[in-house]
Amino acid sequence: MTTDPENRCRLVLIAPDIADADERTKIVGDALKGGDVASVIVPQYGLDDGAFQKHAEKLVPVIQDAGAAALISGDSRIVGRARADGLHMAEPAAALAEAIDKYADKLIVGGGNATDRHMALEIGEARPDYIFFGKLDGDIKPEAHPKNVALGEWWASMIEIPCMVMGGTDPASALVVAESGAEFVALRLAVFADPAQAPAIVAQVNALLDEKAPRFED
Template sequence: MPEFIARLFLITPVLTEAPSFVEQFAAALSSADVACVLVRHGTRDDRAAKALLRELASVAQLHGAALLVDGDPRLAAHVDADGVHMDGIGDDLAEAIERMKPDRIVGCGSLQLRDEAMTAGEGDIDYVMFGEPDRDGALPTQAETLERVQWWAEIFNVPCVGFAQTLADVTPLAEAGAEFIALGEAAWGDPRGAPVALGEAVDAMRAVAMAARAAAASEGAGA
């Protein structure tokens, strides 16, 4: 059980425009310490995508959260985003690393096999993500995600993001060693509102770290 407090990694719904989402977005970022926001946009219009990302980036900047663009390093560079999140290994990831590093963040997800994750981790990336939905919305089981997070955290130095399908998944992911916990629909779809959901997630992560520190202190006292 890790003694550090994991941090929040927020994933937006698929957005086509910013105005209707900005108030909800700002409220969420005001409610908790969010390390990163991954913006998923669904517009094919380049100008509209840039406008959306720039508006959300200004909100993220006010709250100290890094803003990442989903799958498009060219667009991320155009809007001066903090980085990009790529799916899988291969030429697209290599291009993102070449274009964005060393000044911006490059993360990688959609890593189905251990070999894929290790290949990604050997590159100049800032994190790997496990358990997030694929482009069709399909999800691995949470048991599979926990196994992958724990394996990675025990062996590798590249930070790990674990995707929580529900708020109940936050505690086991933090216990497994994820440095970041990603929330998507578990936050935005919470009927109490995203700020309440994020606050509950932070409390859960803090409790894991406190329990680990208490256990370590107890072991030290008994030595």
């Protein structure tokens, strides 16, 4: 069964923390062969700027060739150097607003560090391309954090800016996020805990969302 993923919650991958750039690129590239992925967020983790740039320069074309958007989380200068599609920020609303002003119409800029409704609305005033509920490494339990799911549900019910909610370590957590009305679910360890299984898990999550995720109205 295949449907148009554009009209339901879509999968976002968070690149795993792997020090070897070639290995990391191969694992992400393989995962992307599993099915629809809207974007891949590439965190800096503990890499210095030089190493991170090398990682980004290898990862970005592989992500883009698979039809996904490559979003860099970390040094904004690396976005340009690696020709990525956008910038993911965990900084507060003011920093996000500044980046949106600077890169408007050139890059996707999204993220935020919204831990409650008030902070979310402050971020919303900056008009990011999306708002992110959770932390990139916040997948510490099988299920998505209930607070993030609740924030996603509240946001999606009243605000047009798309939201992305961090899932858990269980691939099935993607469906709980989808049922909240969120446009995107982000997975990291759920997909990459066993890299050899990553393509199969991406396919499995897409099949689950195709079958059971609610559809957005046009």
